[in-house]
Amino acid sequence: MSGTRWLSDEEQRTWRAYLASTQLLQEALERQLQRDSGMPHAYYTILAMLSEAPGRALTMTRLARVTMFSASRLSHAMARLEEKGWVRRVKHGQDRRTTMAELTPEGFAALEAAAPGHVQEVRHRLFDPLTDEQTRQFRDILAALTAAYAREGHESGLASP
């Protein structure tokens, strides 16, 4: 790693702007949800993903995938959500390794109560400041970033010594 290619001034500024804006947005979401609904954004995400699933239920593994949480993080979070009565975990019949996570009516209600404020915050912080043109560009940029990731995931063993 001798010839490091550093960031140009322009890239440096862009990178700093990225760090600043993502951090600000994340904090804004966290603060809004915590203040108005008493839940962290991570929990909102879990409830939201469950609510969209058929029967409002998913296996832990699938829920981990759609929320992009590690198995462990999800397990701990679900323990908390279960205490609150917002989700329930039920052993699956066919494959006895798997656990079904399901949204309770209370959990759905909590999500419904939280959603408007959350959506408003997202709109306010992310979409309102951008022109339609910028929103389109942004979408394409994000798609390019995730696509690069996906490519990486599939071509795991290229470029040997």
Added chain:
Amino acid sequence: MSGTRWLSDEEQRTWRAYLASTQLLQEALERQLQRDSGMPHAYYTILAMLSEAPGRALTMTRLARVTMFSASRLSHAMARLEEKGWVRRVKHGQDRRTTMAELTPEGFAALEAAAPGHVQEVRHRLFDPLTDEQTRQFRDILAALTAAYAREGHESGLASP
């Protein structure tokens, strides 16, 4: 909150793409730094900001501002970094409330060792996948987002004395 303006399908997709790509990037940075240099990204940020300061030192408050950390988060993190011998905290002479945080030679060396791998990861994950045109657009989008935030009264910009 009766008339909530929900996200359009297009916005919804963009929002999800945002969540996915920022999370993936964050995880990639975290993983790379932890693996290759044994430090979380937060600590790298602290070292980096100190290294750029005149005399490689800043007051805790100023350091908190440039890293965008809360005072508490910074205090805890600095305690860890001090244990590692990467920073030092010294009481200020003039104003005895303030503490100067300074980078030690060991801390600077740790930063220098970590930097190339970190920069490469940033380039690989963020800049490489984008065209020059997209990079410019991205910069403008991020600027618009932070500008909107600054306009909000959530003020955090001060000039140096």
Added chain:
DNA sequence: GCGCAAAAGTTGAATGTTCAATTATTCCGC
């Protein structure tokens, strides 16, 4: 069908972050 690797999920300890309270010092109006 046996043996063993893989898959699903959980657990506890270590680490990191937030939140509220606290200490110490300086600033400022009078």
Added chain:
DNA sequence: GCGGAATAATTGAACATTCAACTTTTGCGC
């Protein structure tokens, strides 16, 4: 020059996340 507001920073407890180790169950090769 006194008293209270503001500023700088820390602390400990509660909460969240990661990491490595573990249990249970299923799938697979033979």
